[in-house]
Every structure is written in C-alpha cells, then in structure tokens.
Amino acid sequence: MPILSPWYDFRDLGNAAARLADALRDIDAPEGVVYALVGLLGAVGVLLFVGLTTLVNIWVERRLIGRMQVRRGPNRLGPFGLLQPVADAIKLMQKEALTPRLADGLVFTLAPVVIFIPAILAFAVLPWGEKMVLADLNVGVLYLLALGSTNSLIVFMAGYASNNKYALLGAMRVIAMLISYEIPGVLSLLAVVAFTGTMSLSGIVDFQANYWSWLLFFQPLALVIFLLGSTVELNRSPADIAEAESEIIAGYHIEYSGMKWGLFYAVELVNSIAISAVIASLFLGGWWTFGLEEFVPGWLIFIGKIYACYFLLIWFRGTLPRFRVDQLMAFAWKFLLPMALVNILLVALEITVWEEFDLSAGAVLPVFAVVNFALAGALVAGWARVMAAQFERFPRRARLVPDIDVPLPAEGGGHAARAAV
Amino acid sequence: MPISTEPLVVNIGPQHPSTHGVFRMRVTLDGERITDAEMIIGYLHRSMEKLAEERTWTQNIPFTDRMDYLAAMTGNLSYCLAVEKLAGIEVPERAQYLRVIFAELQRIASHAMANGTFVNDCGAWQTPLFYMFREREKILDLFEMTCGARLTTNYMRIGGVAFDLPDEFMPGLRALLDELPDRIGEYEQLLMDNEILLMRGRDVGVLSPETAINASMSGPMLRGSGVAWDIRKADPYCVYDRMEFEIPVGHNGDCYDRFTVRMEEVRQSVRIIEQAVPQLPPGSHCADVPLNLRPPEGEVYSRIESPKGEIGFYLVSDGGPHPYRWHVRSPSLINLSALREMVVGQTVADAIVTLGSIDINVGEVDR
Amino acid sequence: MAAATKRLAGPEVAERIEAAVPGAAEEVVEGWVQVRPERLVEVARFLRDDRALDARYLASLCAVDRYDWFEVVYHLASLSHNHEFVLKARAAHDDPLLPSVASVWMGADLQEREAYDLMGIRFEGHPTLKRLFLWEGFPGHPLRKDFLAMPGGFSPGLQRFPKEEPGQWGGEFRAD
Numbered sequence: 001m002p003i004l005s006p007w008y009d010f011r012d013l014g015n016a017a018a019r020l021a022d023a024l025r026d027i028d029a030p031e032g033v034v035y036a037l038v039g040l041l042g043a044v045g046v047l048l049f050v051g052l053t054t055l056v057n058i059w060v061e062r063r064l065i066g067r068m069q070v071r072r073g074p075n076r077l078g079p080f081g082l083l084q085p086v087a088d089a090i091k092l093m094q095k096e097a098l099t100p101r102l103a104d105g106l107v108f109t110l111a112p113v114v115i116f117i118p119a120i121l122a123f124a125v126l127p128w129g130e131k132m133v134l135a136d137l138n139v140g141v142l143y144l145l146a147l148g149s150t151n152s153l154i155v156f157m158a159g160y161a162s163n164n165k166y167a168l169l170g171a172m173r174v175i176a177m178l179i180s181y182e183i184p185g186v187l188s189l190l191a192v193v194a195f196t197g198t199m200s201l202s203g204i205v206d207f208q209a210n211y212w213s214w215l216l217f218f219q220p221l222a223l224v225i226f227l228l229g230s231t232v233e234l235n236r237s238p239a240d241i242a243e244a245e246s247e248i249i250a251g252y253h254i255e256y257s258g259m260k261w262g263l264f265y266a267v268e269l270v271n272s273i274a275i276s277a278v279i280a281s282l283f284l285g286g287w288w289t290f291g292l293e294e295f296v297p298g299w300l301i302f303i304g305k306i307y308a309c310y311f312l313l314i315w316f317r318g319t320l321p322r323f324r325v326d327q328l329m330a331f332a333w334k335f336l337l338p339m340a341l342v343n344i345l346l347v348a349l350e351i352t353v354w355e356e357f358d359l360s361a362g363a364v365l366p367v368f369a370v371v372n373f374a375l376a377g378a379l380v381a382g383w384a385r386v387m388a389a390q391f392e393r394f395p396r397r398a399r400l401v402p403d404i405d406v407p408l409p410a411e412g413g414g415h416a417a418r419a420a421v
Numbered sequence: 422m423p424i425s426t427e428p429l430v431v432n433i434g435p436q437h438p439s440t441h442g443v444f445r446m447r448v449t450l451d452g453e454r455i456t457d458a459e460m461i462i463g464y465l466h467r468s469m470e471k472l473a474e475e476r477t478w479t480q481n482i483p484f485t486d487r488m489d490y491l492a493a494m495t496g497n498l499s500y501c502l503a504v505e506k507l508a509g510i511e512v513p514e515r516a517q518y519l520r521v522i523f524a525e526l527q528r529i530a531s532h533a534m535a536n537g538t539f540v541n542d543c544g545a546w547q548t549p550l551f552y553m554f555r556e557r558e559k560i561l562d563l564f565e566m567t568c569g570a571r572l573t574t575n576y577m578r579i580g581g582v583a584f585d586l587p588d589e590f591m592p593g594l595r596a597l598l599d600e601l602p603d604r605i606g607e608y609e610q611l612l613m614d615n616e617i618l619l620m621r622g623r624d625v626g627v628l629s630p631e632t633a634i635n636a637s638m639s640g641p642m643l644r645g646s647g648v649a650w651d652i653r654k655a656d657p658y659c660v661y662d663r664m665e666f667e668i669p670v671g672h673n674g675d676c677y678d679r680f681t682v683r684m685e686e687v688r689q690s691v692r693i694i695e696q697a698v699p700q701l702p703p704g705s706h707c708a709d710v711p712l713n714l715r716p717p718e719g720e721v722y723s724r725i726e727s728p729k730g731e732i733g734f735y736l737v738s739d740g741g742p743h744p745y746r747w748h749v750r751s752p753s754l755i756n757l758s759a760l761r762e763m764v765v766g767q768t769v770a771d772a773i774v775t776l777g778s779i780d781i782n783v784g785e786v787d788r
Numbered sequence: 789m790a791a792a793t794k795r796l797a798g799p800e801v802a803e804r805i806e807a808a809v810p811g812a813a814e815e816v817v818e819g820w821v822q823v824r825p826e827r828l829v830e831v832a833r834f835l836r837d838d839r840a841l842d843a844r845y846l847a848s849l850c851a852v853d854r855y856d857w858f859e860v861v862y863h864l865a866s867l868s869h870n871h872e873f874v875l876k877a878r879a880a881h882d883d884p885l886l887p888s889v890a891s892v893w894m895g896a897d898l899q900e901r902e903a904y905d906l907m908g909i910r911f912e913g914h915p916t917l918k919r920l921f922l923w924e925g926f927p928g929h930p931l932r933k934d935f936l937a938m939p940g941g942f943s944p945g946l947q948r949f950p951k952e953e954p955g956q957w958g959g960e961f962r963a964d
Contacts, residue, residue, distance in 0.1 A: 321540060322621075391619050394623075398644075398685045399669070400670075400685070403649075404650050404867075407868060463921035468930060635893055636895045655870050731847070746853075754902075758894055758897050
C-alpha cells in the first residue's frame with residue numbers, strides 16, 4: 001500500500017485511508033471489510049508512532065536528564081548516542097527473563113503484556129488533524145479516564161504475583177496512590193468538558209479552533225491539577241513511590257528482568273506520551289495553533305506540543321525529590337481535590353452567565369480568562385501556605401554559634417528537660 | 422470470621438542502593454509503620470584492630486584510610502595525633518597548617534557526598550549529587566596532585582605529612598575557593614528552600630539533645646539536635662585555635678537540621694582554609710621520626726572532629742614497635758546507637774531518610 | 789579561643805567517688821581510677837548525675853586483654869565543663885563478667901556488644917548481648933591475645949603466648 005506516493009498530500013494522513021477505501025469499494029468489497037481494513041491501516045500507523053516514539057523517548061529522556069545533572073547523557077553508541085535505544089532493546093531481548101519459582105507464573109508473565117493495552121488504546125481517540133482521528137468517539141474523555149484506571153489493577157497484578165515483600169509494598173502503595181489521584185483528575189477534566197460542552201477530543205479541539213484560543217487560557221487551574229495528577233498516575237517523579245529506587249528498589253517490578261522489565265519501562269514512556277498528547281489536545285489546542293497549521297502539517301505541530309509537555313514531565317523528574325506516601329495522599333485529598341471542586345463551581349458559574357445572558361464570545365471569554373488566572377494564582381498560593389504551615393515552625397537554616405556551649409541539665413533529676421533553646 | 426493481621430518482617434539491605442554500604446536493618450512493619458528495627462552489621466568486618474597489633478605504628482596508617490574511606494585524611498590525622506601524643510613528638514608548624522588545610526578539604530568532600538546522597542535517598546534521582554560532585558572532583562584532584570591517591574590518601578605521617586605541596590596546588594586551591602561560596606549558594610537555593618525536601622526532612626528521625634548526649638552522638642548528629650559541641654573548639658588540635666570559625670547548630674534534631682548543619686559546615690571549612698592558606702609558614706613538612714618508632718609504655722586516647730563525628734584512637738603501647746592495643750572509637754558505629762529510637766514509629770521511607778542523615782560509613786562501622 | 793579539654797587526674801576523681809560511693813575505688817593512679825566491678829553501675833550513675841563531674845558523655849568504651857586479666861576502659865567526658873577522665877574495671881581472665889552500664893549511657897550498648905564479640909567479656913544486665921560483627925556460632929573471641937590467626941585457616945584457643953618481658957625493648961623512646 002503506497003503511503004508516501006508522489007500524489008499523496010501528507011498534510012492529512014487520512015488521504016491514504018480514503019484512497020484505500022475508494023480502491024476497495026471499486027472492487028465491490030462489503031462495507032465491513034472496508035471498515036476493518038481502513039481501521040487496520042490507522043492502527044498500523046498508530047502502532048508505528050508508538051514504537052518509534054518509545055525508541056526516541058528513551059534517548060530523549062536519558063540525554064535530557066543527563067544534561068540536567070551536569071553531565072552528558074549516553075554518547076557512546078552512534079553519533080550523540082542515538083543508537084542507545086537500539087542497543088537497549090537488543091540487550092533486553094537477549095537477557096534471561098527470570099520467573100521466580102514461587103511467583104504466580106501466569107499472572108506474572110501476563111502483567112507486562114496487559115499493561116501495554118490501555119497505553120496503546122489511548123492513542124485511538126487522539127485528534128491528529130482536522131479529520132485525522134482513528135476513532136472519533138463522542139465520549140473520548142470518559143474513555144481515556146477509564147483506561148487510566150485499569151493501570152492500577154495491572155500494577156497490583158505485577159506486584160502481587162511477584163511473591164516478594166518489596167513488590168507487595170510497592171503494589172499497595174500504587175493502589176492507594178492511583179485511586180486517590182483519579183478523583184482530582186476526573187474533576188479537572190469535568191471542568192474542561194463543562195466549559196466546552198463536548199466529551200469528544202476532536203470536539204474540544206474544534207472548540208478551541210472556533211473561538212481562536214487555547215483552553216489553557218481559560219482553564220489554567222484545570223491544567224495544573226491534571227498535570228500534577230497525571231504525573232502521579234504515570235508513576236513518575238516526584239511521585240514514583242511505586243518504584244522508588246532508593247527505598248524499595250523498584251517496587252512492583254523488582255522481580256522482572258529481561259524483556260518483561262523492558263515492557264514495564266517502555267509502557268511508562270508510552271503512557272507519558274499518551275498523557276502529554278491528551279494535555280496537548282485538551283489544553284494546548286491539539287493540531288490547531290493560531291493558523292500555523294496552514295504552513296506546517298497539523299500532526300507535526302501536535303507532535304511538537306506532545307514533546308513540549310513531555311519535556312515538562314522530564315523536568316519534574318530531574319529536579320524534584322520524592323514525596324512520601326502519606327504526604328502524597330494528603331496532597332491529593334487536601335490540596336488538589338478542593339481546588340478542583342472550586343474550579344468546577346467557577347466553570348459552572350461562567351457557563352451559566354454565558355448562556356443565560358446570551359453574551360457574545362468575544363466579550364465574555366477574555367473576562368473569563370483573566371478571572372480564571374487570577375483565581376488560580378490566588379488559590380494555589382493561599383491554600384499552599386495554609387497546608388505547609390506546620391513545616392515552617394523552625395527556621396530553615398542552621399544557626400551559628402561562636403563557641404561551644406552545652407548547659408547543664410536543669411536541677412531535679414538526671415534527665416530533666418533541657419530549657420528551650 | 423475474625424480478621425487478624427500479621428506484622429511483616431522486611432530486610433532493608435545488605436544489598437540496597439541506599440544503605441551506604443553493606444548495612445542491614447531488619448524492620449518489622451505494620452502496614453507502612455515500623456514497629457521494631459534491628460540492625461545487623463559486620464558484613465565489612467576486616468579485623469583491623471587485630472591486624473594492627475602485628476604491624477608497626479607507621480605501617481598502621483593505611484588502615485586508617487580504609488576505615489572511613491570517604492574521609493581518609495581525618496582518619497589519618499586522628500591516628501597520627503594519637504601516636505604523637507603517646508610518643509611526645511613535636512610536629513613542625515608547616516605540617517600543622519597543611520594538616521588543617523587537608524582535613525578541611527576532606528570535610529568539604531565528605532559533606533558533599535553526605536548531603537548529595539541524603540537528597541538522593543529523598544528521591545531526587547541524583548541531580549543534586551552530581552552537582553555536588555563537581556566540587557568533590559576538584560578536591561580529589563588536589564589530593565591526587567599532592568599524595569597520589571584520591572580516596573585512600575595515606576597522607577599524614579607520624580610527625581607531619583608525607584609530601585610537601587607541589588607547585589600546581591595553590592592555583593588549583595585558589596580557583597576552588599573562589600567558586601565554592603557561589604556554588605554553596607546555588608545548592609541552598611535549589612535544595613534548602615525546596616518544599617518537598619522540607620516535607621521529607623522535618624520531624625523525621627528526631628533526636629532530642631538529652632538522648633543525643635546520652636547516646637554518645639557526635640558530629641552533625643549532636644549539633645543538629647542543638648548541642649553546641651565541636652572538638653575543634655573544645656580541644657583544639659593542630660592550629661585550630663588560631664582559626665576563626667563558627668559552629669552551626671540545628672533547632673529540632675531532625676534530618677533536615679542535620680542536612681543544613683552539614684551545608685553550613687562546608688561554608689565554615691572554606692572560611693578556615695581561606696585563613697590557613699596565607700598563614701602557611703615555610704619549613705619542613707615532617708618531623709624527624711625514626712623508622713622503628715617505639716613509644717614508651719603507656720596509653721592515650723586522642724580524638725578529632727571528622728566529618729562523621731568524633732573519631733578517637735585508644736592506643737596502648739608496651740614500649741615495642743607494635744601496638745599492644747589499637748582501638749578505634751568510630752563515630753559511625755556509635756552514631757547508630759540511637760537508630761532504633763529514631764526509626765520506630767515512622768514509615769519505611771522515613772527510615773531510609775533517617776539512615777541517610779546519620780551519614781554512616783560501613784567501613785568505619787565494621788572496621 | 790577555647791581552652792583545651794582539661795584532663796582530670798585520678799586522685800581528684802577518686803576523691804569525689806569515695807565521697808559518694810565509699811569503697812568503690814580499687815586502685816587510684818595518676819591517669820585513671822580503677823573501680824570495683826560490683827560498684828561499677830552505682831559509680832557510673834553517680835558520675836553521670838553529679839553536677840561537678842557531669843560525666844553525661846561516654847566518649848569510648850574499650851576492652852583490653854592484659855594476659856592475667858581483662859580490663860575495660862571507660863573514657864568519660866563532660867560537655868558542659870569541658871573536662872574528661874578515665875575509669876577502668878577489671879575482670880577475671882577465665883569467664884570474664886562485668887556489670888553493664890548500658891542503662892546509664894545508651895552509647896555503651898553497641899560498644900559493650902563489640903567487647904563481648906571480640907574479647908568475650910560478658911556484661912550483666914545488657915538488654916541484647918549478642919555478637920555484633922562476627923556471625924552467631926563463631927568459635928572464640930578473636931581480639932584475645934591467645935587467639936592465633938594462622939595463615940590458611942584459624943585454630944582458636946591455642947596455647948597462650950609466653951608473656952613478654954616488660955622493658956625488653958628498652959622502654960624509652962630512642963630518637964635514633
């Protein structure tokens with residue numbers, strides 16, 4: 001099937017699918033076959049993207065983290081280390097993938113395979129261009145959230161089947177964490193859905209195209225909450241307690257080796273790209289960029305935005321230390337959830353104002369943008385101050401003493417309390 | 422049907438990225454809370470104390486390198502000071518200044534490692550560690566320039582130091598001292614005002630001052646709990662009584678306080694070196710000490726302030742070329758006395774962070 | 789500039805110990821005070837709680853094998869007064885037994901376990917007197933003078949070394 005033939009307009013990849021459909025209908029194939037084969041072509045394209053992006057991401061992540069750590073990343077294999085992912089893949093494939101004797105063999109082997117399924121399925125609803133969506137579901141957002149919640153189950157499968165206390169600790173932490181962070185994530189996307197009036201991803205991108213702006217300007221708080229929530233859902237720093245290397249050494253995938261581990265590693269990258277793609281289409285306009293898509297193909301801009309979000313995720317990882325489990329829970333329930341609820345309240349108010357008084361978009365949207373930004377800033381700063389008050393009881397620096405000075409204990413008993421410093 | 426719960430017994434170590442060596446802690450967990458912690462060491466026991474009884478006093482200096490291998494200079498220094506006290510040897514002034522300079526450089530290197538690995542234990546994926554290693558690399562280059570080795574330096578001798586400074590040393594040291602204050606400011610900005618580090622370190626592994634003194638804590642553990650005690654001030658050795666510096670003291674006795682105390686100590690070390698370098702007198706770098714040194718019968722206990730705490734040597738001589746008893750008061754081992762108190766009642770993550778903040782070196786714990 | 793740590797002489801310390809716990813001091817030398825084992829914990833508690841001596845800090849606890857007896861050396865320090873002094877206690881060579889001061893100073897806990905592990909001195913009243921460095925079931929106590937480490941293997945508990953003559957090396961520090 002020629003995909004890059006000279007008469008093919010590469011600005012819309014759906015042209016190839018349309019040509020295929022036409023060719024099939026010319027030979028009088030039944031509609032079911034046409035549908036299946038066109039769908040297959042689209043799926044192959046998506047899988048190609050997923051595979052390539054995994055390889056590219058390994059390189060990007062390692063080089064970038066290296067740069068943030070004042071060192072070069074991999075630079076031995078190929079120019080600039082570009083063949084590093086290939087070497088990694090070959091190495092993992094030829095390794096012995098051990099299964100511990102007492103581990104639950106079926107579940108143990110199944111977990112890394114099954115974890116890939118939601119990751120790849122998420123790419124089906126992403127809008128790559130104006131008419132380039134593999135599956136234009138009108139409940140796209142709901143579909144994505146449902147896929148996200150299967151992750152917790154599969155991670156628990158992996159941890160429990162390993163017959164290892166560290167893995168079990170990791171798995172239990174993950175369940176608590178992922179379930180807690182579902183709620184702020186859902187609520188922030190609820191605000192987006194309420195604002196745009198549609199759950200389909202291509203519909204939301206069309207909304208942004210129609211009103212000539214990105215949803216980022218109207219829903220900054222939702223973006224922040226969703227970004228933080230996704231960082232946790234992805235098991236990435238600062239919330240990678242499931243595989244906290246310095247504490248429970250790799251947590252739920254501690255017993256995995258060889259390509260089974262390689263699949264866990266790859267799925268983390270694929271998930272990151274999927275979430276970045278979701279953020280890019282919901283908040284950053286997807287393929288639409290103020291008219292730039294006339295000159296540059298929309299899907300290239302989309303990939304650019306995906307990598308911009310991915311850069312942000314890598315930046316988090318390189319800079320921040322890790323939360324502790326109970327602090328992470330507190331962050332979700334006491335910080336993100338109230339803010340998400342306030343955000344929804346605000347969106348509901350705005351939509352009502354917009355519809356009730358039948359105002360024009362041009363008049364009302366800039367006001368919304370300003371109000372939302374102001375409120376987001378105030379809420380985050382103020383609430384953070386309230387929540388962090390207990391850690392500021394003591395000064396943040398040591399105090400300097402010119403000479404030794406150890407007072408005797410207070411009178412009345414050997415271990416009487418020492419006077420306050 | 423009645424539901425019963427069982428406590429989970431988990432081994433942290435001996436192979437673990439965060440136990441700073443082969444150190445094993447067997448914790449009993451109830452969910453994520455630790456109800457009991459037991460420490461099992463001895464994986465690196467090399468019977469140095471027994472071996473030292475068969476070697477001469479000078480031949481034992483390399484042992485002191487390999488005890489706390491991240492702070493070899495101070496280990497050497499403590500031992501040489503003890504032998505000099507026992508045998509009544511006078512050390513020339515140039516050697517004393519050189520000792521101070523190298524001991525403080527070693528303190529900076531060791532604290533860079535300690536703080537870097539502490540933040541690594543908190544989960545920061547080695548980024549601060551790599552930043553702090555830039556300075557440590559320069560210091561290790563200076564060591565290699567002078568005595569040929571980066572880690573196990575074997576630089577101090579009984580009566581002075583082994584080699585005098587090469588010509589390239591002073592420019593290198595000057596360049597390092599010029600850029601260190603800015604770098605420390607950078608680390609403070611990146612790390613000490615970091616909310617997550619504050620959350621991870623505050624009220625974690627709290628040690629009250631009374632417990633600290635009673636458990637023979639020393640070094641940043643003691644100072645982090647608010648006890649203003651530093652052997653360089655209390656019992657000055659070499660030329661520390663001519664140096665002006667201050668002692669950083671913590672407020673609460675938790676991991677974050679020890680972290681800030683170590684950071685501040687690096688600043689004070691830079692200050693000491695800056696004072697020592699212009700005062701460096703000419704002269705010989707080692708006193709004339711015979712090869713077959715035979716200190717008179719007697720015993721001595723002498724200690725210095727190493728980056729980890731109070732490292733002391735208890736030496737007993739019977740008048741011969743070999744020590745009769747060679748005992749190390751190792752700070753890492755004794756700082757672990759209160760581990761159980763600090764760790765019980767916290768979560769596993771906190772236990773790792775606490776262990777990181779005690780800054781043990783298993784070579785010194787086990788000898 | 790801080791003054792150096794003052795080393796209290798044996799007689800000075802012994803005087804105060806006699807005043808509080810009479811009959812405890814066995815032998816008083818310039819460098820240290822030797823205490824009777826059975827009064828050791830009482831003396832330790834007194835030293836820790838006394839305002840003038842204030843030995844709240846146990847700097848080091850070390851066991852030495854002196855062929856005919858074992859002795860345990862306690863280096864005590866006061867952080868408030870900045871002085872230090874030495875206490876010693878003797879134990880018999882066969883089946884050495886001493887009371888434990890771990891209840892007085894928590895820092896003695898690990899050091900007493902080390903003395904038990906390497907020298908074989910048992911401390912009565914210690915909460916968990918187990919081996920520290922060597923594994924359970926290790927035969928013998930290596931730091932004893934009669935524990936011979938032979939190349940190619942070890943055979944613990946061989947004949948004791950003939951005691952070396954005091955002064956056989958000349959006894960003074962020769963500067964040549």
